[in-house]
Amino acid sequence: MLPSCRESIKTAVLLVPKFARFDRCVHTVRLKPNYTSVNYNVSRGGFAHLQKQHLYFFRDLLGEHRMISDTIELEKYNVDWFNNLRGCSSLVLKPKTTQEVSQILSFCNQENLAVSPQAGNTSVVGGSVPVFDEIILSTELMNKIISIDDTSGVVVCQAGCVLENLDTAVAEKGLMVPLDLGAKGSCQIGGNVSTNAGGLRLFRYGNMHGNVLGLEAVTADGNIIECLGTLKKDNTGYHLKHLFIGSEGTLGIITKVAIQCTTRPTCQNVAFLGAQNFRKVLKTFKLAKQDLGEILSAIEVMDSATMEFIGEKLNINSPIGDYPFYLLLETSGSNTNHDSEKIFKFLEIALNSHFILNGTVAVEHAKINALWSVRERIPEGFNLCGHLFCYDVSLPVENYFILVDEMKIHMGSLADRVFGFGHLGDGNLHLQIETKEFSQQIKDHLEPYIFKRTAQFGGSISAEHGMGFLKAKYLNLARPPSTVNFMKDIKQMFDPKGILNPYKVFP
Template structure:
């Protein structure tokens, strides 16, 4: 079976919707971060372009600056490169030839999927060639019995999920950017999302990978087996390495069965302590049917109600939770959920709430949570941090940062995956300011490290965090990462300036 997705309009409209927010272009990364120096790479010339035209044809090589612009700017408009060349291969063989050529000619390459990454990893820092996987979007096979889907890296997550759902299956991950992000980008960032609590991370769900190394060698580890203990588990090198060790071209993912019964509750709570109590009760009372447990503070909800004009079905509270159950028996699940809700409300842990199994109402509740990032962009410039913390300290950074920044910040807010101990701390300011940046970093990472958290829970390290990776990884671990990088990409052409400190 080969299903080809026409590039769905959601990608274009999602990115356009967000580009209209700021008419002016963000400052070039090289100017905003003058300490980063361009590596010793070749500059693109006509001979290079002639080779790419010969390989891909005219239409799959973009070199007009206006065509290249959206590939140079990241989703939150915090970084901007000035690449003059975007390549759109359609096959693994083409990716292999491109990389082999770039390696020989020392041309740096920035792999890009849906460009929804939030750490500046998906766009060039200087003039790296963008290799977009957007046209590699075929589903190769779906095995209804095992639930394994094999597809190309450029498949859009939501489109994959739609196809699987028609067959009684689903994708094991779900995130706010699903209408635009690509499975190759998801794998390369080891994306977490809204249901990691239930289905675990991609190191578990991804069964196989095909990837192309910097020198063009194709590494075929596209196993569809659940168990395969032959030698080193090389696929894990590509999961979460953010395009620095190779370009993912195909993946095999295990899709769980689509639940027959779904319920969603939006709860209002008076304190963070109440969130912890509710989460603990949800784990115990709902156990195997609990599929998502999210939290947001009032300032996070405010961005979607005030900027995006979404309506909340419950009154105003300092904190909110979204609790989802999914299972196979509607009556059983409803009974369990009702007993849980009655318990937490009668004990005053939850102040108010609404529960629904109607698809439209569930979508409206999910929008309140999933569109927060989009809403925050209306505030101005966004300093965005994705942090893992021990559960008791989950919310500690928000009040601390609020106090530290005072009137410098127009909004300090927090929301995230409470069930995974992963908070998204957001600091909104009218426009980028290096002075505010100095107040926030490295303080935010020092604090995270003091609490024994991780400076990146699910978004990765990208361009924004390499100087701070030592807060979460030991010197020897970083040194081994550098050795691996050198071995797999000796010329350093793949996504330079990202992940590893220079």
């Protein structure tokens, strides 16, 4: 007999270990990866090479302390978060103002120097690191919060604000940035907007297209495009901001952003549940939407292989024992009694209907964090593998897990482990294939197979990470030729010489 929901909740909460919160993306010490251009056999575009006179220009503009040319210091800007890709840029520039960005780009455009925009460098698709010797334009010093309006909930800030810092600042005014992701301690708002980042609460609050009210950006020739409106309604002509959202640094550099924050919830509950199979996961999902309604703010899923993975790599264990599937559900609201009543009632029905086999609920901050960290710390294990092939796809929920099962069969003994987890609420699956080491043969076995199958299941080959460098060659699988050509026309208009983030997004 199952313990009653409340009993199992109490006991299980006690079993939750006190995990360190995953605030910062940690680069573990590993061998340097090979140069991307060598590994991926790419040819350099016909851009100019950096000369002394270029350096003099940048030095006069920024001063030496806002330029990096030291080989060791350059390394962290040249290598991606996964330690898989490596460019060979010899210069990082750190502007502080829009005017400086404008002058840098105007000069680079005139001199035909390629530029790789970089924010927190947490891109999962190699969007933020150079492929060759592109100049890295880092926004890390553009980190000023310009205004917070606690009545309208609008925050205006520079693009280099770290997401978590911004959220902490708006929290003082009772607000919350409607975006939350595991990389929040490192990623910057400009990077988030440029990738149209999704994250853990997209299910409730929507994506950046919905939450960015306005932005300011600089195009390749240094032209400043001012669309920094803070109004919710403004139908005066084309909504140019949407072109920059998700454009991954290929159309311009975003310098300022106006975001519609939401009122910070005053009470939260997090439930961690175990289920027998994916069919039951879907039943629980449907029930949660029905019974929790407006207070449901996140719904995540992971399979038992993911739990094994974090157990092995990070010594994290399931807080509720072993089950084939786990669900993490979050509610956020403003009335503790009302929300608790709703979640406990939902759990009782889910248990009695045998949709879930066990569960635990956390209502206190520390315990909520502990449960969330089981999910949020998964990527910390990625750098502890021989090699991990990571895919970020979205699928209609009924087909959500088919791809994981299919990949297990498709990979056979080529993979050490195939596992899946993700943002179930948005149909966003993170499918991971762990192998002993990188091998082109394995990659060829995976791609384009995985993308073709995703398309056949009615999905998208990039749910929230973008195309970057790694997926660029598959753009034609995702969009018909006429659409790709139209995208190229837009790129040509914004950046005729193609100096902005070359080798990214387009095949």
